[in-house]
Amino acid sequence: MAESKGVMVYGEIAEGKLASITTELLGGGRRLADESKEELLCILIGDQVGEAPQQAIASGADKVYTAEDPLLKEYQTDSYVAVMEQAVKDLSPRILLLGQTSVGRDLAPRLAFRLGASLSTDCLELSIDPDTKLLQQTRSVFGGNARAIFASESLPQIVTVRQKAMSPLEPDKSKKGEITPIKVELDPAKIRTKVIETVKEEVEGIKLEDAEAIVTGGRGIGGPEGFKQLEELAKALKGAVGASRPPCDNGWVPDTLQVGLTGKIVTPELYIAVALSGASQHLAGCSGAKNIIAINKDPEANIFKEARFGVVGDWKQLLPAFTEKVKELLAG
Amino acid sequence: MNMIVCCKQVLDPEAPPASFKIDPGSNQVVPPPGVPPVISPFDEQAVEAALRIKDSQGGKITVLSLGNKLLRDVVKKPLSMGADELVLLEDEAFEGGDSWSIAYALAMAIKKIGEFDLIFCGRQAADWDAGQVGSGIAEILGIPSVTVAKKVEAVDGKARVERVIADGYQVVEVTLPALITVSNELGEARYATLKGIMAAAKKQPTIWKPADIGVDPSQTGAAGRRTKLVKLFQPVREGKCEIIEADSPAEAAAGLAVKLREAKLI
CATH class of the missing domain: 3.40.50.620 (HUPs)
Known part of the structure; x- marks a missing residue:
């Protein structure tokens, strides 16, 4: 050689x-x-x-x-x-x-x-x-x-x-x-393999990798219904919805929404992390975000160490008011 | 259907991040006190993939783990989930390996086990996150591999695998024998049953030393490394979060929105 x-x-x-x-x-x-x-x-x-x-x-x-x-x-x-x-x-x-x-x-x-x-x-x-x-x-x-x-x-x-x-x-x-x-x-x-079919599981709207604003939900969201509320906020911000691993593993959202070490790597301007603790394997997918915002009821949650702004509290009480105010500010 | 699953004992990746410490002198992670090691979660899902095939069409599952001073309670877990046999490659000489020397030893052990149709590995181990050993074993054995699977079925002498890709998945057919690496999208691994735990307690693992599988000492463990670890360190986190506080949740939430506007983030 x-x-x-x-x-x-x-x-x-x-x-x-x-x-x-x-x-x-x-x-x-x-x-x-x-x-x-x-x-x-x-x-x-x-x-x-x-x-x-x-x-x-x-x-x-x-x-x-x-x-x-x-x-x-x-x-x-x-x-x-x-x-x-x-x-x-x-x-x-x-x-x-x-x-x-x-x-x-x-x-x-x-x-x-x-x-x-x-x-x-x-x-x-x-x-x-x-x-x-x-x-x-x-x-x-x-x-x-x-x-x-x-x-x-x-x-x-x-x-x-x-x-x-x-x-x-x-x-x-x-x-x-x-x-x-x-x-x-x-x-x-x-060639010992054969590709039978390629199945795209694209979600509607902006792709996670391309979004400048991402609203991500974690285990604390508790079910698929909660993600509807995250979608409303994401829509207002012209962004996309992501998830940490537990919501994907539990089937609340498609696997393609997973942000993390084994999911998508994202680098948006704004990353709003809702009811997720900030496990290292999740942060591996979002630590390149310019501004992380954390909403979590546990003041000790790891996500606050990565965040620029945060609110400690129950997302169910916080998110509706937050989304409403965001819409008002964006309209004004 | 003869199946082999490679399972690695690792420090519990679910241990609180604050408990994660590195000893800079030895370039090693200090095991967090009071948190026992576990089977790497992707490897548990590899066991699950094999069990699902065993459930549907029968078969034998041999689990293979490599290390030194492996904790029996930990490495026996796949047996308590329903696997049939456990082979441990257990010796000081296996310590300090990289993907190369680990894949080499596992491949040599698989050759010694002899008959197999499917080998399963986790997509990557929860400690070093390299994701190389599965493909490496397949290459050494000269068999095809399909990585990052979320579903595996065996039909007509072939495996039909759903392989996770960025925007969805691909359905791939592969001839047997083959090696498949399994991802978390497969779904949760089953719990051990009481009956399983009792059966596992009675089973004695087979223990092989390097000489038993015919591996060259110069290719084993730390001696067989092809990559040198120059430095292991923890990234510095700044931790300067401004917490918005107010009299009510609604006011705090609105306050956060105003903050984001002031910072020109929305």
Whole structure:
């Protein structure tokens, strides 16, 4: 294998465009590549990659590699790992960045084990150690209670990065870069899974990840009826409703509303946490919010440690008056 | 249907956040006093996934746990829920491992167990949250994997899995033998029954040392790590919350809204 060099980003495509996680990784990857005076590579896999290669260059990549094949229409572990294994062996990057997404969570560990390489998942910060030149990989551990910094001497150094942990660059359409198709040779018999159906469970209105205001309910809401009241407030704020894990586990709201370590990662301007204690695994999903507001009857609840403003009391008594006043202020 | 479930003993993730402490000297978490360890919750749900298949079509469930000085009351819980056998990989040499050395030891133990159709793991352990061991075991064994499942059924020599994705789920069919990692969307794990607890108390776990499963000492526990833990620390929380107080809940609520307006947040 050639000498390892370069920073590679595994790019994801959503609805024909580069996914936001990928522009974030290209932003973070650009910084790492510049620090170590190396190139930033991006690999894009799918049945058709469309305009995504040009977008990747505008977002910071020097070189883009594309793998297109009808067998790559949907993400499947066996086919995607095979393509990535070959690409990493051929291109020998020193660092490989993937997103901590449905795809990255599945692809990265299987790929790392196949390559005999190291992997840190769900990283929040990455930097190059000035002495060892190794990637310092800061990740969330113990349900968000702690952070750990890992390093590894095995190459490539593979990491998955939490969504919204890195900032994309301003796209520069005048930036030049190379686009190289790579040859894909897949044996359909070696793909041992089959996607029968993809079921979208989108809720109406603004997507959680895109909302600037989020009203989130916890265990204390007590049932699906309470979430109707949260919806009323969210609507007034032109925002979205979220939930901590217990309401999802109890079936009060769809699982797709879950904010937290194993749910959605959100970074709104305003995050109103109602009747939720602020377990670390929940905070892992919302600690990037600019302003957290807490309504909880327990003055010792952990959420108050994260909040900018709060009220101690029973949400059932507080929320109607709060929603009414918010509406009045917004109308006036 | 022969099933194997990997279960990890972890510090209770539901322990109050204020009780969470790190010893900076050793880069280790100090176990909170008076809070016993538990089976990692996603692993309990992996046991539940296996039990649901056993309920519907029968089968045998072998539980595999790795560590040192494992608490019998904790690691026997899957037996009291309805699993059949317990194998413990228990030795000092298994301590201090990372995803690599743990997946390697578990895979070698699974090879020794021999017959299996389905292996279940939790999607990630509640301590290190890495989410690598399941996929790693599958890779070492050369079998397919489906991760983050919320429903698993075995039909016609295949498993039909509902895999959670960001906006919903995918229905994926996978050939057997296969490894499935299970997420909380599967639903709550069942409680142990009194009968189950009594049966579990009588069962003796099988204990294997590194030599029993043929693992190379240089690949076991801390010696087999591929990642080095440079530092473990607690993020600093500022904790500067302004509490709005008033004579009545309605006034406090209205006061909060006014505060948000003043701060230009609404």
